[in-house]
Amino acid sequence: MTLKIKMSIFICYMFFLLFSPLLIAGLDDCTTTWCSKGGPIIRFPFRNKFQQPEHCGYPGFNLYCNKSNETVLELPFSVKLVVKKIDYVSQNIQLYDPDGCLPQKLLYLNLSASPFHFLDIHLYYGVLFNCSAANRDMDYDIIPCPAVLGYQLYAIPSYSDKYTDEYPLTSCTKIHEISPVPWNIVYQKDLHLNWSEPYCGHCEVQGKFCSLDTNKSGTHCTSKPKIHRSEPRGDLIAGGIIGAFLSVGTLVALYYVYSSSRIKKENQATIEKFLEDYRALKPTRFSYAEIRKITNQFSEKLGEGGYGTVYKGKLSNEIYGAVKVLNNFKGNGEEFIIEVGTIGRIHHVNVVRLVGYCADGFRRALVYEFLPNDSLEKFIFRDGSKRNTLGWTKLQDIALGIAKGIEYLHQGCDQQILHFDIKPHNILLDHNFNPKICDFGLAKLCCKEQSGVSMTAARGTIGYIAPEVLSRNFGRVSYKSDVYSFGMLLLEMVGGRKNNDLTANASQVYFPEWIFNQLSQGEELHIRIEEGDDAIILKKLAIVGLWCIQWYPTDRPSMKVVVQMLEGDGNNLTMPPRPVPATNGTNSIAGIHGRLRQTELAVISEVE
Template identity: 40%
Template sequence: MTRPKQPLFWLLLHLLALGLALSFFPHVCTARIKGEHCGSTLCGNLNISYPFRIKSRPRSCGRKTFELVCDNNRAILSRGHGDFYVQHISYVKHTIQLVDVNLDNHSCSFPHSSLPLDYPFNGTLVQHESHHDPFYNYSEIYVVKCSRKMNQSWSGVNYIDASRCSASPPTTDFFCYFLDGKTAPSGLHPSCTVEARVPSSLHNISGASTSDIYKNLMIGVQLRWSEPNFHEDYRLKSLLQLLLLVAEAFASVAIFGNMAIRITLGILCFIALAVHKQRIRHLSMDVEIENFLQSQKNFMPIRYSYAEVKKITEGFKNKLGQGGFGTVFKGKLRSGKLVAVKLLNESKGNGQDFINEVATIGRIHHVNVVQLVGFCVEGKKQALVYDFMTNGSLDKFLFLPENSSLSWQKMFEIALGIGRGIEYLHTGCAMQILHFDIKPHNILLDENFNPKVSDFGLAKSYSTGDSIVSLTAARGTIGYMAPELFYKSIGSVSYKADVYSFGMMLMEMVGRRKNLNAFANHSSQIYFPSWIYDQFELGENIELGDMTENENRTVRKMIIVAFWCIQTKPIHRPSMSKVLKMLESEVEPLEVPPRSFVFSVDMSSNEGD
């Protein structure tokens, strides 16, 4: 056996290591030179150099997220949130000053561009005037569009006219207003929608005039940018050092032959392949999520870094609960606002559960739908930040005896609120949103017990014209899932699946117990819907605790509406709009529907329905 020459062996190893670095981590080499070979480019009087680059320049001359367009000697940063003119760049302080293009032209247009909160900006605003602390958190101003003229103090919300032109009669069918960024979107008038979340150095616009606000906004905002994250480079360096140590160990063996070289190369290739596959998987997920985020125009939620999420939750100290999609922690923003942070489990697909949740509620502002404040996505680490709901989830007030203190009137109001939230998802948005997981656990209650539909991990969006939707697999929670999700012969899947889930939940709200309870006092009460239907057929009084006559009528109405909602075939169920009309009706007595097969073991009894 011949002994290989050491120089040749080391040359092969170094070439292999270099090849691995260039093949799997090409950005390591380009990041370290920081575009120095590209020089700088002028756009008007603005000097553009690394990490920024003009779009026409080679990609290696700057970072992708800092791509600028030079239009008429004005540099423009275009993000999914809107377009901003670049007023100034400080490469020493790492700051960039931006002005919404709609503000800079001094026309009658409103600001439309939300702050580009995505990486690598760190969300701090640089103060324009001298201050003992040179950095502080920027404030935000909502720009809302309303279909009717608003009073300045509707429901305690301070509406400030956003029109900066002469007070001539409006030619459009909408009105624009400024609102303080601390205003909860759920407090908006139903005729209003949030158009943009404009950054400002004004901490409070109360008492400010329209002119004052525009003067402040036209100064622009300065953002700091962060340096690239070299954690991955460090891991690569450590990996290569480990490989070289392995090679050195082999080289120190007295007799080193062709077999040893083959083993070493085999180990190197195996490790490289494993690293490559893992990287490709996570890159695929990252690309999918980033593409989704970039496609969202005027996206409202704030993007937080994982470090910020840890700080908000004090290191995930206070756990509120855990579900199939993740763990929820209590947190507090620097403004003092309480939030609930859901740390998502590792996605089994290309980040689809994250995309589902953000896509469906990222734009929704309704008093009965939970508000998404922000999100975090850094590879495997994904989190969603919501408004904190003081009274937790509805299930605690239905299934825990110590919490069963809600009056029948309050329970009825909660049912109405949930129905309005679901109706809004079905008909109030540009897209039809089907939740597919309506249940007490996913209904949150604020300090006044106003209900909020939450947890959109299984939600799907469809065109409002689609009466029938396609699903590759059943989704939801057993006990609340519509039968057509299992039995295709019953009917097609549609928004009626949410109606069924609402009906099953309504039954539990009336009974203040699980619909299926094997430990019920009597065998006839094991399945609550069947037992309560029997009481109706026998003409028995509903015995569900002490009730006044009015409460008895209200509960009876809730039960009949629930019967209609949980009809076997979707065609026999009402829409959520019809459900609300039945619940709110004070005049006509509701007709009791026929018994559905879900109340009986004999599932063939209604084949002729």
């Protein structure tokens, strides 16, 4: 390298070293800003989408300034509302409709694909009617918007199924059904929403600024950034320096944009490569527009979980599906890959079938076969006379079907599939009440020859988690962990209640222990017995369940043996040992479940 080149590099380095602090301060594209003086301040998790790069905000928190210098938030689907106030401490945002008719926007509003939630937790479905002027005596339900061509709009709660008895709806036409919304929104001018992620309220209370971690997995608190002022500066020297380094600043900004979008692009590339590898399985790939059409604009919600919302969809004139729309504003797509990769290779009568999927940009959805009878949980945890409406013979068939499905996951696939979340809520029933295992978001693939699975923390739902998953002192995590969960499910089918129901009698709080004591003393389990054969089925399910929940994994049977026991004669079953060792008159695992009975454990990373 010549001396001239060395000197040039040295001068450039010193020049940049002297003025880079001023340059960075002048070109900080993530500084606090606003659309007009006195308007809402825009800072993380929000960003001005037309003035700031994506890394300045959190996905879904995009604001922009309209021609009137008002701050605008766009909600799904194309609902544009003006921001009146943002409370960063309590994480609330107050909006209003610039057109003066907020109820009309309810026809298109759907927050399922948005990070925002209604502040009011009491939500109701509604129906809009278009009525003639003759019905204007219904002042309570009239929408306070200008009438169109002499007609008026009325909002009626959908829980009133006798419209004509409760409301004078003659000469009225039903025009639209409103998704669940706070009912007072029909009469108010403002809409109040809040957000739970990212959680930045603690930073605001401390007078600090909230921003994403480097790995985008969480947030941290930093010092407040400088406030960006739109007035022109009088310091010409600073302006000259900024102009001289404009090209360098452009490179810096491009680097920030690149680094912020790189992780998203890598995640998307991972998903696309995975889907390309699974094309041979022939599940249908839907666009997001097709998903909206299938679900009729997400009009009928079947349920909601930690990873997304499930809607009823219509695939053809006679075929329905269950569409699970994954939360697209958090995570790196891991749950999407796990579920498609697991269930996409399964073909069994007792495992729910994957019909297709959607991977349209960062919008992801899974389409399953539709099962009309909901989950097993709805039938075994009913109160009073509605308990066990299926009958014990049918419950035995359901238990056998679940066992065969789990056995297939453990032994029938190329790779062993550990579900890690077997519970009544994840057992769906078809039109003939045949069981199908669903929700593989926590599942893990491993080799059949592998004796155990290494994990860094527990996963699953408290009450169904095996002891070795909570503590490695009890053995290695393996397929026997699913056996334990299935045993707890069997005992809940027998008792018709949660296995650690604290509302029960003191002697029955830990239900598995109570069942063991009854059977070991030769007493019958008189639980909703209606026919003579019911007692045999009841005892068989209880004994098999007690075998499955043995404290140490080596003492539990495999699912193949469980299937054989359920198919065999219940009178020939051997009574198992006490499933849970007692110490000083207390039941240690019952204590674990008691302390954590309402806790959901998150998906964990794996160590191979």
